[in-house]
Amino acid sequence: MDIVQMLVVLTVLVLLVKPLGTYVYHVFSNEQNRLDRVFGGSERFILKLIGVHKREGMGWKQYALSFMATNLILVAFSYVILRLQNALPLNPNGMGSMEEALTFNTVISFITNTNLQHYSGESALSYFSQMAVIMMMMFTSAATGFSIAIAFVRGITSKGKTLGNFFEDFVKAHTRIFLPFSFIITLVLVALQVPQTLDPTLTVKTLEGTMQQIAIGPVASLESIKHLGTNGGGFFGVNSAHPFENPSPLTNVIQLLSMWALPAALPYTFGLFAKNKKQGWVVFSAMMCLFLVFLSVAYTSEKIGNPAMSALGIDASQGSMEGKEVRFGIAQSALFTTVTTAATTGTVNNMHDTLTPLGGLVPLGEMMLNVVFGGKGVGLINMLMYAILAVFICGLMVGRTPEFLGRKIEPREMKLIAVAILAHPFIILVPTAISFMTELGYGAITNAGFHGISQVLYEFTSSAANNGSGFEGLADNTPFWNISTGLVMLFGRYISMIAMLAVAGSLMRKPTVPETIGTLRTDNKLFGALLIGTVLLIGALTFLPVIVLGPIAEFLTLR
């Protein structure tokens, strides 16, 4: 039954890839199509309003500058609102102003699509903040990521001088993808009993006769974009494990698919841009293979459960249910965990801190790789970066200087990619090591020993991969953690984005080399396997020593 549940979701996902990927392609191909009649008018109006009259293409520098400037303005706006939320309307529960370091962390967290939450929504945010800051940034950060991915794909697949117009892409991502999709999903979730209201927290008398506060609010609307935009920041502290956020297995599946479908469809969109659908499927398959391995580990590990519990004579036949919701069970929890960290959403329907050691290794590993589908756009960019690396190493073995999609990979691209591949381990391992050198850091650990290492490692990995899920055990709302994770999220997002845009800008200007029988093919099974190999050799081996000290040591010593 468990397997069937997972297979159904996987099948639906695979079926969604083609139509969705085609739709996304038509949104960004900038060719005339029927969608223009539906959305064209409002887009023209918005673009005129913000002063974009001619949708001129941009070089990579201008594109990067545009998206950075846009994000900066949104950050400033959001910071002010969170600090002043006590004085702003729509605050029926009378929330106070948010503290500086936490505001810094929260704003960075949402603009970077991370949604690491060092606060609990129900006790720290007004409804206005939830909507104007949290939800707004959930849209904009996802749209930013999407635009960058599309710009990158345009750069490596087309021959021209521009990556497209950021503002046009950014607006279209909203009007044609995130707004309509989340509108529909909101309605579906409301129909499935997720609250959507501006009423204050309910105070009710329970059966026992005591008074209880029940937090509600505009949950459904946040819930839809939370997943669609692979954001993951919950309305409530416990996120999608909360019965109001995710009341039933059906909403669970909807949430799974809505966070997973767009990242999974992007490789197909890439294939369309590259005018080689097989190329898109190869990238998709590489991602899917890695995903299936991770899912199997998570599921089996949780199903086997905790040997220490069995040793106590507790019936562990249903697996390790600690920290999981009974309404989801092992399969839906394992699947959710694997998807949320694959798509770097960071929403959780079970507490990752209580996963079995190897089960906990799965989300950690996926975030370390950050290529198994990956967050809005970023996953595809990262996977293509590994594809370029694979081409670079293997391309030489066919006796030619390496080329990807007909373009030569030369020192300039390798330098930029070096920056990107260095950044990820650097911003995970260095802060982790620092945390273990200061009381400010390791003081937050609530579970000493190997698990403590996992807790700290998870926090920074989640930040660096812009995932945002937490190994919730860490007492992380302190200036040290707020500032350190804030910086990690910032670097994790922008360094690789800018570096990869520069790669796209550089590849775009190169003459294309025609494909012959002597060219390394990147659209067949062999290359798919090489791609996986490269990801594992370069991406995974880096983290092996810490993984050994964290989850693997915990696994080996748990008897």
Next chain:
Amino acid sequence: MNRNKTNTALSATALKQAVRESFIKLNPAVMIKNPVMFVVEAGTVIVLLMVIFPGLFQSQDTMGFNIAVFLILLFTLLFANFAEAIAEGRGKAQASSLKKSKQDMNANKLIGEFIAVVSSTELRKGDVVIVSQGEMIPGDGEVIAGLASVDESAITGESAPVIKEAGGDFSSVTGGTRVVSDQIKVRMTSEPGQSFIDRMIALVEGAKRQKTPNEIALNTLLISLTIIFLIVVVTLAPIAGYLGIELEVPILIALLVCLIPTTIGGLLSAIGIAGMDRVTQFNVLAMSGKAVEAAGDINTMILDKTGTITFGNRMASELVPVIGSSIEAFSEWAAISSLMDETPEGRSVLEWMKKQGMSYDAGLAAGGALVAFKAETRMSGMDLADGRRVRKGAVDAVRKWVVAQGGTIPPDLEQISNTIATLGGTPLAVAVDNRLFGVIYLKDTVKPGMKERFDQLREMGIKTIMCTGDNPLTAATIAREAGVDDFIAEAKPEDKIAVIRREQAEGKMVAMTGDGTNDAPALAQADVGLAMNSGTIAAKEAANMVDLDSDPSKIIEVVAIGKQLLMTRGALTTFSIANDIAKYFAIIPAMFMLAIPEMGALNMMKLGSPLSAILSALIFNAIIIPLLIPLAIRGVAYKPMSASKLLSRNVFIYGLGGVIAPFVGIKLIDFAVHLWI
């Protein structure tokens, strides 16, 4: 391809020299150029300090281990240096023999009417010198008067002298070559120190060797991997410290050195130098490593028909008897007419008949007199002892001769000769007195083995274009016979450039060969231009490779060498990175096994003890470098095949092999090491 003139087994002096170089190269100022190995050197120094001042690091307990680590690291460095030194050594040996021909010499400089004896170093561009029999030519120049045979063996290794004469395509001479007969007047074309031989010495010595773009890109990758693993190892100490595990510095250094790509880092420059050297061994002089790499990328190859694809001289390929004659009678007379004919055409008739198994009666010619070819008669032949006169020559000349003797002209003669002419051949008629027997079909013959080579090129994804001055019909015949993909007929020098530009506009890389001055622009335009050493200075200047043997078909092998160079680089990189898996499984459990005994489960190789595991991994890491030196220098085996097949094969050998080999190697080393600890 394996035309190695020098013995591949290294001489003892070369070895000694390389060993000395390996120590000299330990100088950090030199080492920093190779960041991967520089990190190893830094680690070596730290461990050395721990050995000398144990108190400083509180590490007295593990003195023996530290010394072992130090020694292995030192040897890792020496092995890497040795690889480079060996590769450089081969070039140096060649350079020193070249230098011998570059000694100072006296030159007879012409000043006005007088001859002044000056030192060759004082000669400037434009000076004119006289070089007589037995003298060395003092510098690169152009023959402006006279004709001489010149011994160029110093550069080409070819002992037969070549003829150099003023004007035309054989007017360029190279400094350091010797005039063996006659006297020539030479105008200098290079300044001292910039002559061809100077550049050649610099090239083979590797002094001017610049990293190619691909090498720089690969180096970037290797440096970033090194930094990543540096981060991994440095951060590991505090993280393990949280668990109360104290990691000793030498162990961390051992882990670092094992993980960073030392194998490829140590061999990378040797691969580059050896690749260039392989081209040189092949008697082709590449002006830069970039040119050799570019050869690997070639998509289109433009080849001259004459001399490259065909022999260039016309040879008999068929005997066509006319009506009223028979093949037997005709072949007999064709043979007789050619018996004393020493021209290649004449000889080819006899060779062709021999090949066909045809015979003739040589007795007929006994006592006959040779009638040599004359431009007026356009015929040659023999006057037999019995008075009969045999003639062979241009069809209309023979026809007139026969008619003049009252003979009749066979009705099909016109048609036969026209057919041969339209196919690009040359018809030669053979007659005895007033009777015409038939027509010899002479044609330009494709060199043996060319078709197979073009098939191989096609398999490598390379398109071949044949360039010829012939008419389209003739060109098509030869093109079909040779198996080239495309041809340009009635080609003018401009056409070659046009084709190169057209191909390049499609993003293709083009290679071509040439020798004449009018080839120079095309040679410069092509991505790989191979000039013939016998060609003009202009052609040699424009090209980025010069073939000292002047064999234009060598361009095909040059492409293979370029590919081989890139493949070797890719294969060893893959191998080096794939090695990390096994090294991790050796070192990681060893590091933590004392503190966390359960880690023993990860000790998949069942290595003897933690210390022996670390040392074994480190030893493997060191000795793999000298083990791979032969491969780096020789290059990985390359057979022309499609990219997909090539990739699967190399991934299987170097990728999968790279994963498995260290598991086996480390385990074997551990057997030995474990006896001691």
